[in-house]
Amino acid sequence: MGYFQPLIFFFLAAFPFKFISPSHSSLDHDNPKILPPAKQVGNVNLSLYYETLCPGCASFITNDLVKVFQTDLYTIVNLRFVPWGNADIVGDSIRCQHGEDECYLNAIHSCVIYLWPDKTHFDFIHCTEEQSLEGPVSSKEAMWKNCSDQLGLRGDMINKCYTTVLGMKLLLRYGDETARLDPPHEYVLWVVVNNEPLKDDFENFVKYVCDAYQGDPKPEDCKTQSSSVSSTNRKMATKIHPGCYAEQT
DSSP states (O other), X not given: OEEEOOOOOGGGTTOBOSSSXXXXXXXXXXXXXXXXXXXXXXXXXXXXXXXXXXXXXXXXXXXXXXXXXXXXXXXXXXXXXXXXXXXXXXXXXXXXXXXXXXXXXXXXXXXXHHHOTTTHHHHHXXXXXXXXXXXXXXXXXXXXXXXXXXXXXXXXXXXXXXXXHHHHHHHHHHHHHHHTOSSOOOBSSEEEETTEEOGGGGGGHHHHHHHHOOOSSOOHHHHTSOSSOOOOSSOGGGTSXXXXXXXXX
């Protein structure tokens, strides 16, 4: 199990931040609300439960999920990211099942999702996951700071969220949500379309989204999908790193 111990700056609890969603104009450490991006009525809910530094998660986000924004599919999707917290607080530290680096980067992702609930957080997550596929970076801090710099995000805001109790609480809230999935998740990545898990057929998520959408007309990308969903031959066990299975936590 991994541990990390952020510095606790309680006097920053009410410090106002600019250039973020009005609902997050200050960091509420006592009762943080995890808010998904604004939902469009009639759109399909697409949720990704994932873990940083998981090769299968990084590959899916970088090569597959990006299709949502490369086509007109984004017009019918309510996309939500849920970093797998899988941690608990021991004293003033977080104990993680899968090591300090994963715990740290999951918390950073949680903070960015909280601070920028629009598409900006997808761009950040895509950037960090793409870097993890390219090979090791000089440090875990460099990985996310490279991306915040590229996207023009305020690194001081991200760091301040992480180094206060807020970052801990966000991570634990996401972990609790993941643990309460019904049916329970068996591994990560875990893709859910309108509350239905796709399990090892996650690569066909576009077809499931298109089938679930009841509006008209459908996006052009839906018109290119085959009439039936074919199960992928590549199983999750070959795509994720050891320890990603829920029963091992």
